[in-house]
Amino acid sequence: MQLDLASDAVPLQPPVSTRGWVRAADRTLGVAVEATAASLVVAEVVVLLGGVVSRYVFHRPLVWSDELASILFIWLAMLGSAAALRRAEHMRMTAVVGMCGPAARAFLNAVALAAGIVFVVLMLHPAYEFASEEMFVETPALGITNAWRAAALPVGFSLMLATALLQLFELARWRPILAALLLGGAIALGLVALEPVLRTLGNLNLILFFVLGVGAFVFCGVPIAFAFGLATFGYVGLTTGAPVSVVVGRLDEGMSHLILLAIPLFVFLGLLIEMTGMAKAMVGFLASLLGHVRGGLHYVLIGAMYLVSGISGSKAADMAAVAPVLFPEMKARGAKEGDLVALLAATGAQTETVPPSLVLITIGSATGVSITALFTGGLLPAVVLGAMLCGLVWWRYRSEDLSHVRRANRREIGRAFVVALPALALPFVIRAAVVEGVATATEVSTIGIVYAVVAGLAVYRQFAWRRVYPMLVATASLSGAILMIIGAATGMAWALTQSGFSLSLAEQMRGLPGGALSFLLVSAAAFIVLGSVLEGIPAIVLFGPLLFPIARQVGVHEVHYAMVVVLAMGLGLFAPPFGVGYYSACAISRIHPDAGIRPLIGYMLALLLGLLVVIFVPWISIGFL
Known part of the structure; x- marks a missing residue:
């Protein structure tokens, strides 16, 4: 989450002495979180490598290695997410924010900061309840209470809240922050007041929360994970009878797949x-x-x-x-x-399916498709x-x-x-x-x-x-940002499934004229758009469990379908004006984005032609399976 809250107005900031104390506290907390998260990365390497050596060299498998790795992994995800918040590395779309003037940009960045704080506050109590309930569950291999693992959620959210508040006091310019908080509070109160009406709207709520709500958050620059989480929390709490703690459960489930x-x-x-x-x-x-x-x-x-x-x-x-x-x-x-920067961005899109692609790993986790088949x-x-x-x-x-x-x-x-x-x-x-x-x-x-x-x-x-x-x-930090998106998107996908949306989508997609070919073309077009707005991983977690079963039903091989949607998302990810991958290429190359727009058009057309070849010739994807 970026905290560029520049404004033409004279800021109302804390006294210098207070800001110095806040800065010192932020630095101390940041060092502690980052050092612990870095140690967890090392610990994961040691535990997994020990399991590999024990199994293949000494032929004595460590039955507890995967369980310990799973416990450490959820802590790594939550502490990494806290570190990403402090380092402004949570994924967000800044194309619209960057087009605004200083005052509007300060306000939108304030909205992003306020949304992050609200999300964490809403998740804290359900996360604590979730961890408390896990005290009565014993892990099968280590024989310890599962609360050791589940405690990562309330601890991680607490650290994220502390980090956000410290950055608020250290960096914030209060006028845009107060304006953002007032706007957010007004919207929240309005939704609560309209709860009886919302419960009568049925699946129209999906458009309200997951299309209009998520879209507004994303275009305002709110980190994608927080946008998903807020929309899901609002939908579950205001339009269904399910307890809001289910959001924490789905977030935990999404981040807990060992393959991730x-x-x-x-x-x-x-x-x-x-x-x-x-x-x-x-x-x-x-x-x-x-x-x-x-x-x-x-x-x-x-x-x-x-x-x-x-x-x-x-x-x-x-x-x-x-x-x-x-x-x-x-x-x-x-x-x-x-x-140069245009070709660099194009090659980034071209190589999205080259193993060990993180998107392919996510597809395997979300849909059950064989990782070996995807890599091949x-x-x-x-x-x-x-x-x-x-x-x-x-x-x-x-x-x-x-x-x-x-x-x-x-x-x-x-x-x-x-x-x-x-x-x-x-x-x-x-x-x-x-x-x-x-x-x-x-x-x-x-x-x-x-x-x-x-x-x-x-x-x-x-x-x-x-x-x-x-x-x-x-x-x-990067892993925490990615895994928080996966967790939040898992909760959002659960809400979409429970609403019956998945069944409606399946019927409409199956009814497309032209059969499998039409399904592939429509999916490619949809994932180009999704890739430019959401990036590959959240789009896959959201729509993979819905669309892959449909692909099987219409006769499309799941690996062929995976290649089509991954390449399509790659085109969207690296295509301006919204594709964040293109701006990453510009930042790495130290070349202004305007310089690469025209030459990039030709490269994107070449990639689109290649995508069509992959769609029309399934053997390219499945010939070596």
Whole structure:
């Protein structure tokens, strides 16, 4: 959540002495939360790696390892979410906020801050009740009360509330904050007063809360997780007879799938790849092969993103690993900044299906589709879209002057290959371990982490120990932001299902003229829009459980359907004006967004053509299953 509350008006701020005390308290709390969250990341790696070694090396499985990892995981999710709140890393759409003037922007940022505080306050008491009830449940392997696990929810929400209030006193300009609180209070009182009327509206409430309400929150810049949570809390509390504590239960359920533990581990692995120089070695080898051909470094960018995406699973980590290595030389060869950032964004969309994609992992968790099948099916669709991008690069750079570029000889290429070999092997090790059933997606991430650490220390001799702690904190923060969205979206999906909306949607989608093909085309169009507004993970958690069963009923293979919706969401995620992935690419490249708009249109059309090929040719997705 961002706290840019600049205003033309003279702010009413706390006295300097008070602000100093608040700043010190915020810093102390932040250090404690971040250090604990970073320690939990390390603990998860140790526990899961110990389970893998015990099972496959000593043939003595640790029956309690998964249970302990699950307990630590919910604490990591909640503390990471608190850290993300302090670091302004909760996912939000800022396109509309950025278009506003200073006064309006200050007000909208105040709305975002107030919405976050209200969400946390509403969740605190139900979370405490939920944890209290879990005291009477005993875990099967460790034999301890499940309250040790459930206590993460009230503790995490308490820390989030303390963090938000401290930031409010430290940074807030009171006029926009008071205006936002008054507006929020008026809306809340109005809804409470209208409760008898709302209970008679039936499914019209879905439009009121989940279309108008969520839409207003998202476009005002409220973090997506809080927007989902507030809408669900309001819908359950004001229009149904269910207790509001069910929202906490669904949030806990959404964040508790052990397979989601792969998210923080792959995020950390991606950061290790960049820090140890493995990404640089891969890019260097590809550049030695293709750097002398017209548009060669653009082909290298496409190939490098494919390889790095297969390791990190995080789009931001992918782009941050590749762009700083390639862009200086590409600019020296005359490439325009706008074309560079446009291609970087396009490759981000292209590689969304490359395993171990976090979106694929989320699909497996939300819909029950085999992770192994998704990992296998995701490789070729990304190649098809990459080929489309390469075709456009060839056309745009067919007349590039490379008279000043020296071609690498065989010896230099061989040396670059030897240097890059340990890095090039990692994606294949990860995929082979999952596909062959040697380890789960979660377990293989710990193997990758150990592999990267050993390669960094022993092969590349590039391992900055001082960067490890910031990387662990960044991992916990990003993971907490993602997992809070998944939890809130799970609650929202439950509300949609209980309302009967899923059955109505299924009937309408089954009734589309044209059968399976129409279903795929409509789904692709819908997920392009959803990807631009909600991003991939919350859209999948919301609509995956509803649409995947329909896909099976109309005769679409679930892996084929997964590839279509993931690629469609990728297009939306990286397409301006709302796609936040494009602005991430601009921030990483340090290039103004306006520069990349025009060249990006061509790349997006190429990706759209590739998506249509994937839709019309199912074999691309399921031919190797």
